[in-house]
Amino acid sequence: MEVMDDVIVANTPHYLLVIDQDNGKLLKQKHFADRETIGQIKYYNGFYYYLCSDNNLYKIDQDLKDETVVAKNIKYQTERAIDDTYIELY
Numbered sequence: 001m002e003v004m005d006d007v008i009v010a011n012t013p014h015y016l017l018v019i020d021q022d023n024g025k026l027l028k029q030k031h032f033a034d035r036e037t038i039g040q041i042k043y044y045n046g047f048y049y050y051l052c053s054d055n056n057l058y059k060i061d062q063d064l065k066d067e068t069v070v071a072k073n074i075k076y077q078t079e080r081a082i083d084d085t086y087i088e089l090y
Contacts, residue, residue, distance in 0.1 A: 005021075046062060
């Protein structure tokens with residue numbers, strides 16, 4: 001989950017959600033029918049970054065419309081399992 005200005009951006013296995021921080025109203029959503037998000041979503045430089053179960057790292061714009069593959073074949077399954085997966089951007 002990322003908190004930015006007046007919105008909260010959260011991910012579930014099949015959705016990215018943009019929620020109004022003041023009233024909890026759902027503002028935008030992106031549905032993933034063919035894959036699941038893994039780990040945490042990260043905001044950086046105008047884009048949301050997230051890893052998916054298809055082993056690819058994606059970025060999407062703030063409108064949740066323009067999605068791009070950033071890196072392919074990411075090995076996210078670690079010895080401690082996928083619940084410890086996170087993204088750090090520099």
